[in-house]
Amino acid sequence: MRKIGLLGGTFDPVHYGHLLAAQVALDGCGLDEVWFIPTNVPPHKPQPGASSSHRATMLQLALAGNPGFRIEDIELQKDGTSYTIETVTGLQHSYPELSFLWILGSDMIQDLPNWREIEQLAERISFIGLERPDQPSDESRLPDFIRSRLTRASMPPMGLSSTAIRRALKTGRSVRYMLPDPVIDYIQRNGLYES
Ligand SMILES: Nc1ncnc2c1ncn2[C@@H]1O[C@H](COP(=O)(O)OP(=O)(O)OP(=O)(O)O)[C@@H](O)[C@H]1O
Ligand SMILES: O=C(O)c1ccc[n+]([C@@H]2O[C@H](COP(=O)([O-])O)[C@@H](O)[C@H]2O)c1
Numbered sequence: 001m002r003k004i005g006l007l008g009g010t011f012d013p014v015h016y017g018h019l020l021a022a023q024v025a026l027d028g029c030g031l032d033e034v035w036f037i038p039t040n041v042p043p044h045k046p047q048p049g050a051s052s053s054h055r056a057t058m059l060q061l062a063l064a065g066n067p068g069f070r071i072e073d074i075e076l077q078k079d080g081t082s083y084t085i086e087t088v089t090g091l092q093h094s095y096p097e098l099s100f101l102w103i104l105g106s107d108m109i110q111d112l113p114n115w116r117e118i119e120q121l122a123e124r125i126s127f128i129g130l131e132r133p134d135q136p137s138d139e140s141r142l143p144d145f146i147r148s149r150l151t152r153a154s155m156p157p158m159g160l161s162s163t164a165i166r167r168a169l170k171t172g173r174s175v176r177y178m179l180p181d182p183v184i185d186y187i188q189r190n191g192l193y194e195s
Helices: 016-028 052-063 084-094 106-114 118-124 162-170 181-189
Strands: 002-009 033-038 069-071 098-105 126-130 150-152
Touching: 002 016, 002 084, 016 033, 016 098, 016 126, 033 052, 052 069, 052 181, 084 098, 084 118, 098 106, 106 118, 106 126
Parallel strands: 002 033, 002 098, 033 069, 098 126, 126 150
Antiparallel strands: none
16 A cells, blocks of 8 residues: 655745655655645644745745655645544545555644544544654653554754744845745745735
């Protein structure tokens, strides 16, 4: 069965932390591909600063040239909040021949017990967790049913976040080398994150 890693996120904007996380999961966990899933409305954070269409275009620019990466727009096709249980159920229904794993950083690992229908989600899919330097996760605090479905992939710690990038852009500081140049050009051409 082909193994597909799913990296869900707001990608507001996409940055090298996302891209490296996807690449180490691909290489380290024997995945065939990683699909990036931009949320419509994220469940546990404020509305994104950029529209769905801008976030999807930035993602497209960032993924160009990597045959192992692609965008899956299932969440953008639906109105309202994007719950992972619905996304995973939908993808497993559409692609019964594929095996899916959900990739997430340590901030989200800590948050898993609060996700919608997490027991059912953990029965459907296992998780690949990556440490973020600023947000260490304590696995011993996770319930057994999540811990038993969690594999770690090791990643050179990258203290990048979309929040820090939006803040830098707002105050006119450079974001060079934090995200791909074509994405920076797109942000500037479209005047994103200025206010
Ligand atoms: N630097 C990073 N290292 C490892 N994982 C990351 C990193 N940045 C984001 N991720 C993971 O990628 C997924 C999508 O993240 P998201 O799009 O919310 O980015 P973010 O940088 O956390 O955004 P924001 O700062 O707006 O909250 C999440 O699982 C998150 O934990
Ligand atoms: O399904 C849930 O309850 C749930 C709660 C929080 C986050 N998620 C998913 O986790 C991914 C990363 O979330 P975020 O907030 O860091 O963009 C994204 O795909 C979200 O839809 C999902």
